[in-house]
Amino acid sequence: VTEVDVLQQIPTAFTPYTRDGLNDVFMERHKVVIFDRYGQKIFQGNDGWPGTTRKGAMADPAVYYYELVMGNGLIVRGTIEIVKLD
Numbered sequence: 504v505t506e507v508d509v510l511q512q513i514p515t516a517f518t519p520y521t522r523d524g525l526n527d528v529f530m531e532r533h534k535v536v537i538f539d540r541y542g543q544k545i546f547q548g549n550d551g552w553p554g555t556t557r558k559g560a561m562a563d564p565a566v567y568y569y570e571l572v573m574g575n576g577l578i579v580r581g582t583i584e585i586v587k588l589d
Contacts, residue, residue, distance in 0.1 A: 513530065513571070513579065513581065514526070514529065514530075514583070515582070515583065515584060516583065516584040516585070516586050517529045517554070517583065517584075517585065517586070518585075518586050518587070518588055519553055519554025519555075519561065519562075519585060520554070520561065520564075520585075520587045520588070521588060527553065527554075528550075528551040528552065528553050528554075529551055529552040529553075529554070529569070529583050530551045530552065530569075530571055531550055531551035532550060532551065533549075533550075533551055533571055533572060533573065533574070534548070534549050534571070534572040535547070535548060535551055535552050535569055535570070535571050535572075536569065536570040536571075537552050537562075537567050537568070537569050537583075538567065538568040538569070538570075539562075539565075539567060539568075540565065540566070540567075540568075542568075544557075545557060545562060545567070546562075552569070552583075554585055562585055563585070564584075564585045564586060564587040565584070565585060566582050566583070566584045567582065567583050567584075567585065568580070568581075568582055569581060569582070569583050
């Protein structure tokens, strides 16, 4: 598996506000660290990101920076957008 293959499997947006069981958590079963646009760490976990902050509140719809540890140990960095559907 190449890094390009891994990057193609990572979504660019998710919808945690809907809580409909579809696309509610970014990268379940993976270690992830999430940063806001100012570089402040807002979340760290071992089972994906449910779109919440460290205090448990829902994060605002926006683009966030992530560091993700894949199953093979590869660390991937990029951006993920929270979308709030009305």
